[in-house]
Amino acid sequence: xxxxxxxxxxxxxxxxxxxxxxxxxxxxxxxxxxxxxxxxxxxxxxxxxxxxxxxxxxxxxxxxxxxxxxxxxxxxxxxxxxxxxxxxxxxxxxxxxxxxxxxxxxxxxxxxxx
Amino acid sequence: xxxxxxxxxxxxxxxxxxxxxxxxxxxxxxxxxxxxxxxxxxxxxxxxxxxxxxxxxxxxxxxxxxxxxxxxxxxxxxxxxxxxxxxxxxxxxxxxxxxxxxxxxxxxxxxxxx
Numbered sequence: 001x002x003x004x005x006x007x008x009x010x011x012x013x014x015x016x017x018x019x020x021x022x023x024x025x026x027x028x029x030x031x032x033x034x035x036x037x038x039x040x041x042x043x044x045x046x047x048x049x050x051x052x053x054x055x056x057x058x059x060x061x062x063x064x065x066x067x068x069x070x071x072x073x074x075x076x077x078x079x080x081x082x083x084x085x086x087x088x089x090x091x092x093x094x095x096x097x098x099x100x101x102x103x104x105x106x107x108x109x110x111x112x113x114x
Numbered sequence: 115x116x117x118x119x120x121x122x123x124x125x126x127x128x129x130x131x132x133x134x135x136x137x138x139x140x141x142x143x144x145x146x147x148x149x150x151x152x153x154x155x156x157x158x159x160x161x162x163x164x165x166x167x168x169x170x171x172x173x174x175x176x177x178x179x180x181x182x183x184x185x186x187x188x189x190x191x192x193x194x195x196x197x198x199x200x201x202x203x204x205x206x207x208x209x210x211x212x213x214x215x216x217x218x219x220x221x222x223x224x225x226x227x228x
Contacts, residue, residue: 002204003198003201004199007192008195008196028197035202037171037173061218069117073117076117077119081177082120083153084117085115085120087116087118090116090117104218108222
């Protein structure tokens with residue numbers, strides 16, 4: 001694999017699986033490409049809520065807006081330039097706020113295979 | 115491991131190993147923490163140059179400034195909100211420009227053990 005650059009405008013977004021809310025994911029690198037990680041962009045409409053069991057280590061870098069993540073450890077809220085590490089095995093609720101949010105994400109291993 | 119949030123102000127930066135330039139890394143999650151990935155922030159002073167063989171899959175999300183990455187595939191330049199995937203096995207030169215740069219990074223596996 002080569003060195004590749006991705007912008008959010010390059011992403012093809014689809015609704016996050018098993019979710020009813022307006023939360024979208026766009027993988028740029030995944031199990032089709034031969035690397036061990038998945039890389040992509042996430043987009044949250046305003047005031048959405050996503051409940052998930054975290055099946056793979058997932059790192060979100062907040063690019064726009066704010067996201068809150070509720071877990072057994074409490075709630076963290078992150079904004080632009082901040083990182084949230086969702087370690088495998090956590091049950092979480094991810095919530096967007098008034099302005100929605102855009103993220104960059106990296107997972108190991110590939111979340112679509114988990 | 116729990117859900118954790120990191121801001122660049124939380125990072126303890128050290129000079130990137132085996133480098134002479136003003137390029138600094140601050141791991142927030144690494145081999146000490148039990149997850150399979152390393153997560154951190156990078157900081158590049160203006161007009162720096164880093165030559166490296168990429169030993170692990172490395173994803174950089176540009177938070178501030180711009181970085182150019184030269185490799186066999188040519189040169190990519192990324193700015194705020196963009197992602198660069200440095201796949202394992204590439205020989206690269208990473209260059210900052212007039213304004214320096216700040217990144218968030220994720221590697222698999224841990225770069226300090228590679």
